[in-house]
Amino acid sequence: MTQQPLRGVTSLRFNQDQSCFCCAMETGVRIYNVEPLMEKGHLDHEQVGSMGLVEMLHRCNLLALVGGGSSPKFSEISAVLIWDDAREGKDSKDKLVLEFTFTKPVLAVRMRHDKIVIVLRNRIYVYSFPDSPQKLFEFDTRDNPKGLCDLCPSLEKQLLVFPGHKCGSLQLVDLASTKPGTSSAPFTINAHQSDVACVSLNQPGTVVASASQKGTLIRLFDTQSKEKLVELRRGTDPATLYCINFSHDSSFLCASSDKGTVHIFALKDTRLNRRSALARVGKVGPMIGQYVDSQWSLASFTVPAESACICAFGRNTSKNVNSVIAICVDGTFHKYVFTPDGNCNREAFDVYLDICDDDDF
Numbered sequence: 001m002t003q004q005p006l007r008g009v010t011s012l013r014f015n016q017d018q019s020c021f022c023c024a025m026e027t028g029v030r031i032y033n034v035e036p037l038m039e040k041g042h043l044d045h046e047q048v049g050s051m052g053l054v055e056m057l058h059r060c061n062l063l064a065l066v067g068g069g070s071s072p073k074f075s076e077i078s079a080v081l082i083w084d085d086a087r088e089g090k091d092s093k094d095k096l097v098l099e100f101t102f103t104k105p106v107l108a109v110r111m112r113h114d115k116i117v118i119v120l121r122n123r124i125y126v127y128s129f130p131d132s133p134q135k136l137f138e139f140d141t142r143d144n145p146k147g148l149c150d151l152c153p154s155l156e157k158q159l160l161v162f163p164g165h166k167c168g169s170l171q172l173v174d175l176a177s178t179k180p181g182t183s184s185a186p187f188t189i190n191a192h193q194s195d196v197a198c199v200s201l202n203q204p205g206t207v208v209a210s211a212s213q214k215g216t217l218i219r220l221f222d223t224q225s226k227e228k229l230v231e232l233r234r235g236t237d238p239a240t241l242y243c244i245n246f247s248h249d250s251s252f253l254c255a256s257s258d259k260g261t262v263h264i265f266a267l268k269d270t271r272l273n274r275r276s277a278l279a280r281v282g283k284v285g286p287m288i289g290q291y292v293d294s295q296w297s298l299a300s301f302t303v304p305a306e307s308a309c310i311c312a313f314g315r316n317t318s319k320n321v322n323s324v325i326a327i328c329v330d331g332t333f334h335k336y337v338f339t340p341d342g343n344c345n346r347e348a349f350d351v352y353l354d355i356c357d358d359d360d361f
Helices: 286-293
Strands: 002-006 011-016 020-025 026-033 038-044 049-056 062-072 079-084 094-100 110-114 115-119 123-128 135-140 157-164 168-173 187-190 196-201 205-210 217-222 228-233 242-245 251-256 261-264 299-302 309-315 321-326 332-338 344-351
Touching: 011 049, 011 309, 020 062, 026 062, 049 110, 062 110, 062 196, 123 157, 135 168, 157 196, 168 196, 168 205, 196 242, 205 242, 217 251, 251 309, 251 321, 261 321, 261 332, 299 332, 299 344
Parallel strands: 242 309
Antiparallel strands: 002 011, 011 020, 020 026, 020 049, 026 038, 049 062, 062 079, 079 094, 110 115, 115 123, 123 135, 157 168, 168 187, 196 205, 205 217, 217 228, 242 251, 251 261, 261 299, 309 321, 321 332, 332 344
């Protein structure tokens, strides 16, 4: 997720299991542990210059960096650099072990243990990774200015999802079974009537969630059968969704938007989600039928509306208490705990940009 810098933050990303998050900044890169919140390391401006994007690979020594901001050091926004912190060397260039260069700006990077995915506005490239990278796939996409894409981290499933050619559609590609060199994705889901604005896979890659530019509904689909599983209503007013994430066991889903509200939905037991009061009235007209049938979030909390944020689930503290973490570009960290009955309370607040670690990454 990227936004105009507040306190110098240009983008925020969780790692694959949401145990860490990385922060691309005008002043370099910062890496944080989520629970407990602490800085794990940083790359300062002298080492890497200003950064546009940064992507972690689990908790290992490799980072994907894309320059950006006002003073990038190594390259323009059309290259992905792989930084290996385990590599010996006095000069920062000694730690740059790979470079992927393109003719157009890089909008997103996704990694798994054996592949790296690089997203441009109209094309997605997939390379073997990290040893002797070879280009495996190249997919043309619909105009994708946000660089929307998600990659399943599971060892069992190599699923890639991105916007399809048709407005509101999703393309699903199984990278394990697709023949290298092919350029078209075989499976399409017609998810929305307007353009896709946010997309996310659950950890095992069995479910995909997406929202359109309208931002009122989140739809979930089975990645195998392509059937719609459930429709969740964020609200009635249009909104821009910043982030959708599943809990580790896919029992819950959270979503953040420019309304400054983080919504939490139940997936395993959808009876926990709220329903419209009109649903109890009886028959309704066809125009509001869909509205009445929608499932509303079981719990929600607010963060500063002017500050974009990413959200994810924390570690469970008990069977009936779950938590959601929200990381905002204004430098704030929010942790809320919620119960299945919809009770939601703030457990922690911090300013992560004020937390410092003297050691480099």
